[in-house]
Amino acid sequence: MDQLSTLWDTFFNWQSMRQALPDMLKTGLPNTLILSAISALIGTVLGMLLAMAGISRHRWLRWPARVYTDIFRGLPAVVTILLIGVGLSQIGMKMWGPNPYPLGILALSLIATAYIGEIFRSGIQSVDPGQFEGARALGFSHSAALLLVIIPQGIRRVLPAWVNQLIALIKDSSLVYFLGLAAGQRELFRIGQDAAANTGNESALLLAGLVYLVLTVPLTHFVNYVDHRLRQGRRTRTGPPDADETLLTAGETPLPVTSEGLK
């Protein structure tokens, strides 16, 4: 009985949760959101460019894109964060002063770029080659066909995977604590961890975990919603489809092209 209540107290000590809560919401939450939102933005923009380079007709664009992806996807996040955050700290000091955030964001963005680039590339390459041919036959240039026809379809298909990557980014943002954070720079994990160390029980860390879940679980469900919607296709105003229904809606696997000219 005594052991059980000790165990309970280790995780659910309301007192230490209540003590940690203000810091958690006023400091930890904004910092986590700043880290992950900015990295997500940069990672998405750079990831798009990386994907374009990855499918380029030019080997000198494809090849570096491949190497970049292999490196940043292959390294543990914490290694990248330390290599960049510590390795470039002198430059960072000159540019931003004693603030580990810019380098932390840089590291997180570079990691996100690699993953998001792969997501976008696979999406773009999954689009039926007939779409490209159809666009070119209308008179669109190579780049206009990609930009107006292929990429919008490719991105749509991988939106769920992209949101998954944002979730991973929120979680990975906790790793910047390795770079050393001043009190006001601490994000959710670090605040929970500090409070847990001070009070000798894990309740504050559990609270941090709960705040992460509040951020990530809705995103997970948002992914499922988007995924479902893409599979079903948007409802149209024109009522039920007639005749054959074997045709594409966004998100479905394309029909194979069988034209003999495209071997």
Place this chain on the structure above:
Amino acid sequence: MTEEQQETFSSVSLATRDIHLAFGTNRVLRGVDLDVGKGETACVIGPSGSGKSTFLRTINRLIEPDKGDVLLDGVSVLDRDPDRLRQQIGMVFQQFNLFPHMNVLRNLMLPLRRIRKLSADEAEQVARHQLELVGLADKAGSRPGHLSGGQQQRVAIARALAMRPEVMLFDEATSALDPELVKGVLSLMADLSRQGMTMVVVTHEMGFAREASDVVVFLDQGVAVETGPPEKIFDSPDSPRLRQFLSDVL
């Protein structure tokens, strides 16, 4: 064009001269000549793998021929900007290749706005008019995936026609359709042919080739084995290969 609405086309004549193309060691086209007069319809028939679809793609340079020439009104197109050339030549595919992420109206409007540089209002007007001509004005707001194959192909034809092409290419336009949907698309193509569009039609529909074409080309192993008016090709073929092919498909 069910209600006999007449469109006037500014068609041109089309000729290919000695088109050669190889994919690696696979010599797909070995000197194909074709002459289609202004407003005429040519049908290209032949067994699968004979190079029909590839030949069609060399006409609008979706595939660049290794050798040979393509002439529109007697002028070579090979030294012109291929993107500009393709605006002049409409193409319809077996798999329609409509853009599934935008509705029918936007499928037509996108190239009108981006390539013909029409304003939004003008583009919409042209698009709706063109949809009316193929009898699908009421489907403007639908996604292609919600239409039948036959309707999708008619939208694809409308999209190509909205660009005011001078030549139309059809690549097995009815091969992916359920049998009961073939007729509607073929009759639309026959209408275009009658109204003076210059057309090159790759098809397995021998009935259409016989009825609608001015000239039929039998392509086999990358060579135009026999060329002539439909009566000649279907009723008194000269070459044994064509006779064999016709006895296989008819």
